[in-house]
Amino acid sequence: MGKLASLAEALLTPHGMDRYLELVDPMLVRRDLRGVVTAVRRQTTDTVTLTLRPSRAWRGFTAGQYVRLTVDIDGVRRTRCYSPTGSQHHDGLELTVKADPQGLVSRHLHTHARPGLVLGLSQPDGTFTLPHPRPERLVLISGGSGITPVLSMLRTLADEGHDGEVVFLHYANSADDVLHRDELAALERPNLRVVLGYTDDGEYFSLEHLKTAAPWYDTAESYLCGPKQLMDPVRELYAAEGLSERLHTEEFTPPELTFDTGSATGQVRFAHSGREVENSGRPLLEQAETAGLRPEHGCRMGICFSCTQVKTRGTVRNAKSGELLSEENEEIQLCISVPVGDVEINC
């Protein structure tokens, strides 16, 4: 089969086998990764849950990771990151997308997703995953659509018949806004408890909540994903108790980045296209776009690495970490890199 495939590749050079197979059926591709939607469920008014069957190259994911999903909207490919919500031990892929009123992709999927739709997919990525062997005690905390990676962990643990203590503490505006509520209820076991908090009639996270839900939280490993209003207080509390080491987090809302546009200096040169602009102090992705270029990108917040390009010279600041990168020919993420003085990008 391997020999036949390479003979076919040689015969179909320069385009390769996938470019022919996809004309017959977009899911026949061998190298490219795609997913065909097999089921669509709209559990709340502003979310859509898709079940996908990935194409042959799919290698499976680990609970807590995310995939890049690509969809054509008006001729343009758009890519966003989503965390599968299903167990890693199941074939197929379940994704829950919340339609953000400003979100091009999420709104599109919410209105147009239907069985049979073929979407672009990436291999999974991300390090927000459970360790092996599984910890004896686990606290999973999430808020809103931050439930997705954590739910996947929970379902994976349930599938494994995990017998340690697990508490899942989840916050939503109200009972109606809890995604996958039925599945959560079905997962409950004596050692696996689900605790829901409604922010409409109370506060967000507090130490009380944590103590009530998991009195042994300080001896557990904790996994956290949700909006900033949840992440910040949890982080503070864990830091105050000296437990930061035990808290593992995944950001799904972009951290707010600040840009100093007033004191920006230097010229930005996009070597491939020969365009050159005055550094505006904004991320390079935006500067490239203002210069009329269309570099590939996905999340625009530094998590998906689809905007990675080679910086041939100059220094940039990573707006997330504050780190200065000044080596020649190093790869940088355009969406979170701000030039410091003259830079040249191979784009």
Place this chain on the structure above:
Amino acid sequence: MTGLQDRLTPAQIEEFGREMDAIRRRIVADLGAQDVDYIQNVIKTQRGLEVAGRALMYFPPAWPAAVTALAVSKILDNMEIGHNVMHGQYDWTRDPALSSQKFEWDNVAPAENWRHSHNYVHHTYTNILDKDRDIGYGILRIDPAQKWHPYYLGNPVYATLLAFIFQWGVMLHDLEFDRIVRGERTWADTKDVRGKMLRKAARQVGKDYVLFPLLTGPLAPLTFAGNATANLARNLWAFSIIFCGHFPADVESFTEEETENESRGQWYLRQILGSANITGGKLFHIMSGNLSHQIEHHLFPDIPARRYPQIAAEVRAICEKYGLPYNTGPLHKQLFSVAKKLVKLALPPTPQRESEEPSTLGAEPKAA
């Protein structure tokens, strides 16, 4: 004497540039699913024809049909798809299969080398003598401003040979062989470029002249000949379209001095004066990769080529308004004009002969 910069008044050239920019903006704002559907359809047709062509090689009576399908496939691949995709016309879709940086065409010239010699060198320095290496491809005398040498007596012969092996000519173009001969570039400088050529050529030759023929067993010689004929047909066609786009009579060339510190408007102007269109029907335009709209292509090389016919009338009207030539004509007329030039320029210049064909702006302005 009218130089490029004196052709229009500063106010005119600025206004002219603005009008061109406006066309561009309008088209870019309108790009969308219909452009993607179009190119996907062309791709589907091309891939279908290729598969059909390869399959028909197994039925000897269908040999002419097999060759035709394969030749059309190669022409579509190189022209309406490859040339245009590699110009970045579909980069805005962010589809990796339509990305100028990733696309590779069914041609021995590696995409990467071609993007340098064509997209960068030719499209930036269009028709500037000594800078635009497409003028004569380093082998021909195609512009009177190129100094005559007895070598050029063979001009028509070289051109004919080039037409037959055009894809190899395009491949070797990026070696800048003439510059190596003149000592401006060393053989070692070309190591990278050569490596890419060898790898690409080996793959192309491997499939067309080894693998596919072998796969047809006893029919191998026939398949071999069929593939060669398809490649040849594509070469002749591509050569004709490309030569008609730049070398008919009245296309102008420029000196480095007249193009110094060009404004945007002057850049547009140079593209118009340095290109020529070919008239024809819809199918003809598709088969030529819309390079039959060479003028529009040179103005807006990164706009999807299917848009050129839509804006051609407008570009032409603007040219008329400013008294600029808009060089166009049917294929046979443009071809004849190119051939005539190739023969004429093979001979040493005589004052009378050169003045018959004032091809640079240094000469007297022609009636518009």
